Amino acid sequence: MRSHLLNDRTAEHYRRSVTDGVERVAARLAATGQPFTGTTVDALAPRVDGIDLDRPLHDTAAALDELEEVYLRDAVYFHHPRYLAHLNCPVVVPAVLAEAVLSAVNSSLDTWDQSTGGTLIERRLVDWTAARIGLGPAADGVFTSGGTQSNLQALLLAREEAKTDAPEKLRILVSEAGHFSVRKAAKLLGLGPGAVIPVPVERDRRMQAVALARELERCRRDGHVPMAVVATAGTTDFGSIDPLPEIAELCDRYGVWLHADAAYGCGLLVSPTRRGLLAGIERADSVTVDYHKSFFQPVSCSALLVRDAATLRHATYHADYLNPRRAVAERIPNQVDKSLQTTRRFDALKLWMTLRVMGADAIGGLFDEVCGLAREGWRLLAGDPRFEVVAEPALSTLVFRHVPAAVTDPAVIDRANLYAREALFASGDAVVAGTTVGGRHHLKFTLLNPETTTADLSAVLDLIAGHAEQYLGESLDRAC
Known part of the structure; x- marks a missing residue:
């Protein structure tokens, strides 16, 4: 029914519906006395399965009432002070406001002619983040769906920069406490099961630089090609930060791409007192940041930053209907030229609104x-x-x-x-x-x-x- 399409004729319907939804959520937040109700799969699944999706309710209020039963009442609420489990943050209000704006306008950040100002805002935030890291004037990047995608793209770039005719010899070195997405990325990139070399950690769960040097030397001796070292700046379990300056020295010595996975620790980039914990990250070739962890942003809001913008060419493909090659000559800023994704939400707006309202x-x-x-x-x-x-x-x-x-x-x-x-x-x-x-x-x-x-x-x-x-x-x- 056309009455539900968002346009100039349905603006008032949109306003009433969204207001009703916001009021429901606000009431639920205000009434939440614990992070979870304790419901079970066996209790909740029959309620969800019992809904006939081929019989619409034709009423927003009724649909919201139903949503209370199958979702809102039993959701796990990260804003509650006794939610202490995973890397899920409570979110700030300016970012939630931005989420409402970007969903309604529904810009797609793949090309300029689908986003205009959205492209410029994302690029400005990429430059801002790269400057906070200290990557230098040639840096660039792109927003992603999360750390897993950022790590995958970083390792794709590293693989292509390794320039080897023997991909079976490629190796990735990461600490024993590093994120599982590194192994997943290796598999997606077609590397063998032994391509990821785990490096021992100290008692504080930081990578042993001496052990990394030993493994790099072993790669050289065995005829393997270390395509990347992944240094973790905030491991999932311990929040440990690998010794970035020492790792950077070794990467320089052996000519290896250094990727810093700062999905968790990126909040230190804006810390008034703890920024020094990331000393050395400015020497990385690529950096993963998850704003939806330590910048208090709604999922998803993440980015991959690179020291050299030219390396992003390894993710570039052209389609005549979308981003033809002539667009480059015409200096049309198409973000799809840098991204593994095509259609992509304007997640950068959440960080933009947060910075403009709250400040870094x-x-x-x-x-x-x-x-x-x-x-x-x-x-x-x-x-x-x-x-x-x-x-x-x-x-x-x-x-x-x-x-x-x-x-x-x-x-x-x-x-x-x-x-x-x-x-x-x-x-x-x-x-x-x-x-x-x-x-x-x-x-x-x-x-x-x-x-x-x-x-x-x-x-x-x-x-x-x-x-x-x-x-x-x-x-x-x-x-x-």
């Missing part, structure tokens, strides 16, 4: 707050005999586990921690993440909400300990 220092200040909270949380855990914490935080994550005094069997302790996490999620009182360290199950706080307090952390630790002790007590009763 305000964003960095929020990230500083959560990094400071992680330090307080580490002291809390280190002083609590019920827990052991693995490493001091570099950014805003804490990996730890409950260690009952009366139990020594590591497998039993593993099960108690796993049970505690699942029971906590089922209760809806808080959400924490899990991971493994040395083959043993651990829990993880990922702190990205400045509204979270040490009192929240302490309360969640009490809940975890209570669930773990309940499991151990029931296990003992069963054994008797």
